[in-house]
Amino acid sequence: MEILGNLFYGLGIALSPQNLLMALFGVVLGVAIGAMPGLGSVNGVAILLPITFAVPPTSAIIFLAAIYYGAMYGGAISSITLNIPGASTAVATTFDGYPLARRGKAADALVTAAVASFIGGTLSIVLFTFFAPPLAEFALRFGPPEEFAVVLLAYATFAGLGGESPLKTIIATMLGLLMSTVGTDIVSGSPRLIFGGITGFYHGINFLVLAIGIYGVGEIFYTLEEGFKTKERYQAKLGVQETISTLKNLTKCAPTIARGSLLGFFVGMLPAAGATPASFMSYSIAKRFAKNPEEFGKGALEGVAAPECANNAASTGSMLPMLTLGIPGSPTTAVMLGALFVWGLVPGPRLFVENAEFVWGLTGSLYIANTMAVIVAIFAVPIFIWMLRMPMTILAPIILVVCAVGGFSPTQDMFDVYLMFIFGAVGYIFRKLDYPLAPMVLALVLGGLTERTFRQSMIMSHGDPGIFFDFAGHPIAAVLMMVSVVLFVLPIVPMIFRFRVSRAGTSA
Amino acid sequence: MQRADRIVAIGLIFVSLGVAWKATELPVGILPKEGPGGGFLPFWLSLGIAAVALMVLIQSLVSSRRDKSATAGAGVFMSREGLRDLMRVGLPGMIMILLIGVISVYFSAALFIFYCLFLVGGHNLKTSLGVSIGVPVVVYYIFEKFLIIPLPKGYAEFLFYWN
Numbered sequence: 087m088e089i090l091g092n093l094f095y096g097l098g099i100a101l102s103p104q105n106l107l108m109a110l111f112g113v114v115l116g117v118a119i120g121a122m123p124g125l126g127s128v129n130g131v132a133i134l135l136p137i138t139f140a141v142p143p144t145s146a147i148i149f150l151a152a153i154y155y156g157a158m159y160g161g162a163i164s165s166i167t168l169n170i171p172g173a174s175t176a177v178a179t180t181f182d183g184y185p186l187a188r189r190g191k192a193a194d195a196l197v198t199a200a201v202a203s204f205i206g207g208t209l210s211i212v213l214f215t216f217f218a219p220p221l222a223e224f225a226l227r228f229g230p231p232e233e234f235a236v237v238l239l240a241y242a243t244f245a246g247l248g249g250e251s252p253l254k255t256i257i258a259t260m261l262g263l264l265m266s267t268v269g270t271d272i273v274s275g276s277p278r279l280i281f282g283g284i285t286g287f288y289h290g291i292n293f294l295v296l297a298i299g300i301y302g303v304g305e306i307f308y309t310l311e312e313g314f315k316t317k318e319r320y321q322a323k324l325g326v327q328e329t330i331s332t333l334k335n336l337t338k339c340a341p342t343i344a345r346g347s348l349l350g351f352f353v354g355m356l357p358a359a360g361a362t363p364a365s366f367m368s369y370s371i372a373k374r375f376a377k378n379p380e381e382f383g384k385g386a387l388e389g390v391a392a393p394e395c396a397n398n399a400a401s402t403g404s405m406l407p408m409l410t411l412g413i414p415g416s417p418t419t420a421v422m423l424g425a426l427f428v429w430g431l432v433p434g435p436r437l438f439v440e441n442a443e444f445v446w447g448l449t450g451s452l453y454i455a456n457t458m459a460v461i462v463a464i465f466a467v468p469i470f471i472w473m474l475r476m477p478m479t480i481l482a483p484i485i486l487v488v489c490a491v492g493g494f495s496p497t498q499d500m501f502d503v504y505l506m507f508i509f510g511a512v513g514y515i516f517r518k519l520d521y522p523l524a525p526m527v528l529a530l531v532l533g534g535l536t537e538r539t540f541r542q543s544m545i546m547s548h549g550d551p552g553i554f555f556d557f558a559g560h561p562i563a564a565v566l567m568m569v570s571v572v573l574f575v576l577p578i579v580p581m582i583f584r585f586r587v588s589r590a591g592t593s594a
Numbered sequence: 595m596q597r598a599d600r601i602v603a604i605g606l607i608f609v610s611l612g613v614a615w616k617a618t619e620l621p622v623g624i625l626p627k628e629g630p631g632g633g634f635l636p637f638w639l640s641l642g643i644a645a646v647a648l649m650v651l652i653q654s655l656v657s658s659r660r661d662k663s664a665t666a667g668a669g670v671f672m673s674r675e676g677l678r679d680l681m682r683v684g685l686p687g688m689i690m691i692l693l694i695g696v697i698s699v700y701f702s703a704a705l706f707i708f709y710c711l712f713l714v715g716g717h718n719l720k721t722s723l724g725v726s727i728g729v730p731v732v733v734y735y736i737f738e739k740f741l742i743i744p745l746p747k748g749y750a751e752f753l754f755y756w757n
Contacts, residue, residue, distance in 0.1 A: 119741075122736075125741075129741075133741050133742065133743075251650075253646050253649055253650050253653070254650065256642075256646050257606065257643055257646050257647060257650070260639050260642050260643045260646070261643060263635070263639055264610075264613065264636060264639045264640055264643065267635050267636040267639070271620055271632035271633075273628075273632060274620070274631075274632050276620060276632060278617075278619075278620055278632055278633070278636065279613065279616055279617060279636055281616060303687075306683075306687075307680060307684060310679050310680045310682075310683050310684065311672065311676035311677070311679060311680045312676070477715070479710065479711060479714065479715030479716075479717065480711060480715065480717070480721075480725060482683065482710065483683070483687075483706055483707045483709075483710035483711065484707065484725070484729055486687050486690070486706070487690075487699075487703040487706065487707065487729060487730075487733070490690070490691055490694060490699065490703075491699065491733060491737065491745060494699075494745060494746065495737070495743055495745075498743070498744075500694065500695050500746055503691055503694065504691065504692075507687075507688060507691050515598070515602065516602075518595075518598070518671065518672075519595075519598060519599050519602055537635055540629075540630075541629055541630065543629075544628065544629025544630065545628055545629060547629075548627045548628075549624065549625070549626065549627055549628060549629045
């Protein structure tokens with residue numbers, strides 16, 4: 087009951103006019119920034135951080151949390167309407183969101199994304215409210231071997247999502263991993279694969295450059311070849327009737343959303359993982375459990391709901407270790423952690439006692455920001471539908487310009503814009519030849535983390551790979567590794583079977 | 595389509611062998627007490643890509659020999675009209691990207707959008723001018739003024755700081 091008392095205390099703080107205004111302002115800015123290709127929540131929080139120094143810490147963290155939340159909603163918008171993920175957390179949303187938009191169901195997809203985000207966010211805030219301290223203790227037991235096991239689990243759940251050709255799926259995944267090794271060797275600090283000192287390679291290949299290249303530029307190339315002058319790219323309808331029928335359809339997604347939200351919260355809470363692996367895992371688990379797995383990738387509403395509820399749940403989850411332990415669960419919370427120190431607050435269990443106003447004000451505002459975000463996001467839907475109705479001859483050049491700006495802004499390096507254009511051309515060719523692109527992006531996003539956690543574990547164990555299966559010393563890692571191995575083997579069995587059938591078919 | 599598939603597979607083999615060679619600049623083996631060296635992952639990954647790409651190539655050659663009219667891999671990679679449409683916007687798009695560093699992202703975008711709307715899309719002069727001026731202005735206000743992210747301006751830099 088003490089918690090409920092605290093919660094009402096927090097809601098009271100969050101509902102004060104100044105804080106309410108901060109939350110609304112933050113949500114609107116967050117949705118707008120999240121919807122812009124190349125800019126995600128981390129950019130929004132980092133750019134707008136200086137503004138918060140003028141207000142008290144409680145209002146400031148409410149503002150930052152609202153941006154974080156809004157950006158999670160906004161990221162889905164460009165994924166669905168343009169096939170350009172606004173941030174890594176929204177990559178999985180493109181898989182089904184964009185096909186839905188092409189079938190004239192952009193409004194359905196956008197509403198589904200907003201509602202799923204709302205449910206995912208709310209469920210995880212409830213978990214956050216009641217279980218923050220014990221969960222933080224659990225998260226603290228995660229070291230490099232456990233983190234590596236979680237990352238491997240993300241790959242394992244994704245293994246079944248390749249294209250028609252298993253060989254090409256393997257090539258795409260390995261190419262993504264290879265790209266993630268460009269830059270600096272994390273252990274020795276020496277430059278690696280920079281090809282004679284190309285300065286643009288020193289900071290590594292940003293996954294957004296690849297994602298905007300293959301999904302944005304590549305998509306435009308694809309449309310151009312299909313015929314530039316087709317009047318409309320796709321029909322998009324939106325009315326009260328459509329929205330109501332979408333909400334009815336949403337009940338079918340309820341189990342998916344429940345699973346995705348829980349998964350998102352727990353993965354988000356882990357120190358290294360965050361919202362991106364959570365969204366990928368949720369997507370592939372939704373596909374496994376679905377009655378209609380063949381529709382995934384072609385426009386299944388569950389395919390939009392799953393990653394969206396998970397990434398919102400994870401964004402709340404990742405705030406938990408930041409506040410209780412001072413360990414950020416995502417890049418965005420890392421920036422927020424920096425802000426905590428600027429405000430003179432020390433994260434840890436004492437924060438909950440000494441700065442109760444701050445902690446419970448933030449918790450209360452999460453409920454409110456989440457409600458505001460779903461309203462703002464649904465009201466923004468008609469604007470994006472209107473945009474989609476523009477003829478392709480206007481939309482295509484604008485998208486290319488937006489891609490160029492989006493490729494530049496994460497690293498502020500022109501080299502990345504050239505690289506993005508090259509990725510666009512390569513992605514276009516790969517797509518025509520049935521090389522799946524999603525595993526490549528996933529591998530690049532997770533590649534750095536995979537290598538870092540693996541090599542840290544190896545240094546810990548003095549080069550003994552047995553550390554991952556040490557049930558006595560690292561039980562969590564060992565269990566997760568066993569689950570990953572099982573998940574890896576499962577999809578390979580039908581793959582081999584299918585390969586043999588197809589060979590028998592051609593020789594007959 | 596089949597020829598394109600083979601060309602890409604051969605290209606992948608050569609590129610990845612080249613990357614493998616570059617990866618040997620750092621230790622590619624297992625270091626005692628430390629696990630894999632800095633070059634380990636890129637080296638073996640690129641060799642792996644080369645090996646799997648070779649398998650794709652062999653698969654493609656074998657399947658076409660076994661069945662001349664195989665449906666898999668049939669069809670053309672790109673039609674002549676498709677290529678023409680692609681080049682009419684793709685090439686200027688590339689020029690737009692290259693000009694960003696010279697005449698600023700704003701002027702380069704304006705020229706490119708005007709070209710696409712007026713010359714390729716056949717829109718009237720009013721629409722074409724409106725969009726090609728409007729988009730860079732909106733981008734300017736969002737990035738330079740609101741987010742304070744300076745975008746590349748090339749030799750046109752002085753035009754933005756005249757006051």
